[in-house]
Amino acid sequence: MQLVLDDEQRQLRSAVRELLADHSDVRSVVDGGARYDRGLWRRMADLGLTGLVVPEELGGAGAGHADRCVVLEELGRALAAVPFLASAVLAADVLTALGDTEVLPALAAGEKIGAVALSGVTATERDGGWVLDGCAPFVLSGDVAEVFVVHTPAGWFVTAEGRRRALTTLDPTRGQAKLEFSATPARRLEHADPGAVLERVRDLAAVALAAEQAGGIAQVLDTIVGYAKVRVQFGRAIGSYQAVKHACAELYSTSERAGSLLRYAAWAADHDPDALPLAAATAQAFTGPAYFQAAATGLQLHGGIGYTWEHDAHLYYKRAKSSELLFGTPGEQWARLADRLDRVP
Amino acid sequence: MTGFREKVRAWLAANVPGDEELATAKRFQAALHDAGLAGITWPKEYGGQGLTAAEQQIFDQEAANYDLPTSVFRIGMGMCGPTILDLGTAAQKARHIPPLLRGEEIWCQLFSEPGAGSDVASLQTRAVRDGDSWVVNGQKVWTTVAHLADFGALLARTDPDVPKHQGLTMFLIDMHAPGVTVRPLTDMTGRAPFNEVYFADLRLPADAVLGQVGGGWAAAVTMLGHERVSIGGFVRKRHDPLAHANLAESARRYGRDRDPVVRVELAKLYAAERALTLFNARLRQEAEAGSPPGARGSVAKLAGAQLQQQAVAVAGLIAGPHATAWDPDDAAGDELALAINQTPSSSIAGGTDQIQRTIIGDRILGLPREPVADRDVPFRELRVGTQRPA
Numbered sequence: 001m002q003l004v005l006d007d008e009q010r011q012l013r014s015a016v017r018e019l020l021a022d023h024s025d026v027r028s029v030v031d032g033g034a035r036y037d038r039g040l041w042r043r044m045a046d047l048g049l050t051g052l053v054v055p056e057e058l059g060g061a062g063a064g065h066a067d068r069c070v071v072l073e074e075l076g077r078a079l080a081a082v083p084f085l086a087s088a089v090l091a092a093d094v095l096t097a098l099g100d101t102e103v104l105p106a107l108a109a110g111e112k113i114g115a116v117a118l119s120g121v122t123a124t125e126r127d128g129g130w131v132l133d134g135c136a137p138f139v140l141s142g143d144v145a146e147v148f149v150v151h152t153p154a155g156w157f158v159t160a161e162g163r164r165r166a167l168t169t170l171d172p173t174r175g176q177a178k179l180e181f182s183a184t185p186a187r188r189l190e191h192a193d194p195g196a197v198l199e200r201v202r203d204l205a206a207v208a209l210a211a212e213q214a215g216g217i218a219q220v221l222d223t224i225v226g227y228a229k230v231r232v233q234f235g236r237a238i239g240s241y242q243a244v245k246h247a248c249a250e251l252y253s254t255s256e257r258a259g260s261l262l263r264y265a266a267w268a269a270d271h272d273p274d275a276l277p278l279a280a281a282t283a284q285a286f287t288g289p290a291y292f293q294a295a296a297t298g299l300q301l302h303g304g305i306g307y308t309w310e311h312d313a314h315l316y317y318k319r320a321k322s323s324e325l326l327f328g329t330p331g332e333q334w335a336r337l338a339d340r341l342d343r344v345p
Numbered sequence: 346m347t348g349f350r351e352k353v354r355a356w357l358a359a360n361v362p363g364d365e366e367l368a369t370a371k372r373f374q375a376a377l378h379d380a381g382l383a384g385i386t387w388p389k390e391y392g393g394q395g396l397t398a399a400e401q402q403i404f405d406q407e408a409a410n411y412d413l414p415t416s417v418f419r420i421g422m423g424m425c426g427p428t429i430l431d432l433g434t435a436a437q438k439a440r441h442i443p444p445l446l447r448g449e450e451i452w453c454q455l456f457s458e459p460g461a462g463s464d465v466a467s468l469q470t471r472a473v474r475d476g477d478s479w480v481v482n483g484q485k486v487w488t489t490v491a492h493l494a495d496f497g498a499l500l501a502r503t504d505p506d507v508p509k510h511q512g513l514t515m516f517l518i519d520m521h522a523p524g525v526t527v528r529p530l531t532d533m534t535g536r537a538p539f540n541e542v543y544f545a546d547l548r549l550p551a552d553a554v555l556g557q558v559g560g561g562w563a564a565a566v567t568m569l570g571h572e573r574v575s576i577g578g579f580v581r582k583r584h585d586p587l588a589h590a591n592l593a594e595s596a597r598r599y600g601r602d603r604d605p606v607v608r609v610e611l612a613k614l615y616a617a618e619r620a621l622t623l624f625n626a627r628l629r630q631e632a633e634a635g636s637p638p639g640a641r642g643s644v645a646k647l648a649g650a651q652l653q654q655q656a657v658a659v660a661g662l663i664a665g666p667h668a669t670a671w672d673p674d675d676a677a678g679d680e681l682a683l684a685i686n687q688t689p690s691s692s693i694a695g696g697t698d699q700i701q702r703t704i705i706g707d708r709i710l711g712l713p714r715e716p717v718a719d720r721d722v723p724f725r726e727l728r729v730g731t732q733r734p735a
């Protein structure tokens with residue numbers, strides 16, 4: 001197993017970090033009312049990041065999940081407001097697993113944004129075709145997606161139609177929508193075992209989210225440590241007070257351990273499919289609450305400035321809480337891990 | 346690599362003994378060495394195997410399936426040996442490393458004193474030069490395995506007229522020499538694994554100095570670095586009742602494995618255990634790639650102590666009244682009680698949790714240090730521990 005980045009991954013990390021430093025504009029979304037950071041998304045598409053793990057024959061870059069996690073960590077660090085998780089992870093993974101050649105190339109190229117609805121929708125065969133009915137309540141980036149990938153008891157479907165209602169979100173950097181289908185025509189994506197696809201896609205999504213969260217923790221840590229070195233109270237830098245220093249040390253420990261769980265899960269996604277379900281559940285269950293705790297601590301240690309709108313601390317706080325709940329509450333995540341442990345021989 | 350794993354697996358299956366008696370332990374360590382499995386990453390010229398961290402990791406993984414009777418060698422293997430390899434003369438290495446690796450000589454670490462624990466550099470044991478040799482007087486405390494040790498790494502004050510960190514020297518001492526008295530100290534589990542050690546005119550030859558005269562603090566920091574990695578990287582024994590797998594098993598035995606609270610707490614414990622195991626594996630891979638862990642061993646040490654406390658909490662949740670009283674012939678009851686009672690030591694021995702957090706903050710994160718009152722004051726003028734200077 002490979003728990004440290006190789007040279008290429010380190011290069012990828014600096015390239016993405018640089019790109020984000022120069023072009024990520026979260027405030028255009030938070031303050032400017034944009035739905036997502038279009039300029040950044042365009043550049044990511046140009047660099048081939050939107051189709052990173054999609055096989056080359058389906059229009060992607062054919063890289064590994066560990067590579068994609070490197071990108072996700074950086075996106076999480078920068079709080080980038082792009083539909084990467086919905087489109088380049090969830091939708092791309094489903095369509096890759098199903099071997100789709102019709103819409104996947106456009107998704108991989110970043111020409112279209114995809115979103116995935118996992119529950120609330122049923123499919124019926126009618127006049128030799130299929131229609132969808134129902135309501136998917138919390139569809140990640142469903143507010144900006146052009147392609148909907150829908151899971152139903154009858155399997156997987158793809159459609160560009162359906163009614164969307166953009167939701168107000170806790171995390172202003174990532175949109176969600178309610179999708180409504182009513183006799184909406186859709187194309188069926190054939191697969192012998194749609195349930196297995198769902199499981200794998202969920203595991204990959206858990207790892208991807210953990211990567212974003214691990215990046216978020218690392219950024220929160222860097223920010224607060226930097227601040228603790230320069231903010232002076234009572235004639236000393238606050239970082240020299242044990243209450244502050246020790247909280248930072250705990251954050252560091254959390255960051256290192258979350259990062260280790262993530263690296264292993266990412267490695268398993270590429271190299272050990274049997275180990276992936278447990279590794280993914282472990283990484284997600286640990287990292288979700290850890291990120292929120294980190295973000296809350298980071299905000300606290302910034303004092304009053306941390307509570308102001310201008311400061312980014314609240315954006316991390318909101319992203320962390322939202323991410324912690326995105327794929328199931330912490331209780332559900334721990335229960336999921338417990339179930340997976342039951343299956344370990 | 347698979348060849349190495351198979352060799353380790355086969356050898357352990359055939360050779361791990363059932364008890365931890367000292368004689369058994371020594372025989373086992375010698376056999377381990379004969380099989381080419383002791384000192385896996387240590388240099389060949391001193392009896393090591395000259396292999397890489399990858400082989401060490403394979404060995405650790407396989408060994409985790411057994412209870413190896415090697416805890417008595419832990420201070421020698423994990424701390425004193427590596428420090429001698431770092432700082433010793435060729436003669437010191439040649440004299441001490443081979444018998445250490447073969448389990449022929451047991452080592453202890455003589456740092457802490459009644460007035461100097463977290464603040465080791467305030468120690469008062471004196472070593473005074475007398476011609477070519479040194480004469481040692483003073484007292485150490487909480488010295489693990491001193492009662493069994495043949496040698497010890499002693500930190501003593503050789504110059505009280507300079508600030509406390511500058512006046513220290515490390516010595517390699519013979520624990521059987523005249524002038525050394527060891528008195529067992531009973532710990533809170535009722536056992537006596539550590540000791541008080543007294544020095545009365547202990548005479549040391551010039552070549553007992555490890556590293557530089559006056560360079561004792563640097564030597565101590567080197568050893569403490571090895572110590573944290575060694576303690577933090579410690580692999581749980583297979584039968585450790587606080588290991589996740591064993592707690593999960595006891596949850597099934599007590600019929601609590603469907604209890605949602607128990608299930609969640611067990612899952613949390615599993616995640617914490619995995620996080621630490623993988624973090625340690627990552628440190629090893631990084632070391633292999635050329636960046637040694639340095640102060641990051643403190644993360645492993647701190648997280649390990651916290652894991653232990655978390656495990657005690659889960660153990661109580663599962664065992665309930667079974668943790669409070671048991672049949673006198675029930676060995677499992679004794680083992681759980683011992684594990685519960687040993688747990689506080691993990692947050693104290695080898696540097697307390699507070700000290701580890703400070704190390705992480707200062708040395709890894711580069712946060713400004715706390716102002717200290719004694720850094721530039723000659724040791725002679727300091728107030729130390731709970732005592733005033735003579």
Ligand SMILES: Cc1cc2nc3c(=O)[nH]c(=O)nc-3n(C[C@H](O)[C@H](O)[C@H](O)COP(=O)(O)OP(=O)(O)OC[C@H]3O[C@@H](n4cnc5c(N)ncnc54)[C@H](O)[C@@H]3O)c2cc1C
Binds near residue numbers: 488
């Ligand atoms: C099982 C066991 C085995 C041991 N084996 C050995 C051995 O083999 N060799 C050896 O040399 N020593 C050994 N020790 C001693 C051990 O290293 C010390 O006990 C430890 O470093 C703490 O020192 P202390 O006991 O003097 O506590 P103190 O330093 O007096 O600490 C008391 C409390 O104050 C806190 N504190 C102290 N300084 C600070 C600070 N600067 N900031 C914040 N909090 C602080 C501590 O965290 C602790 O909670 C062993 C101890 C145990 C429990």
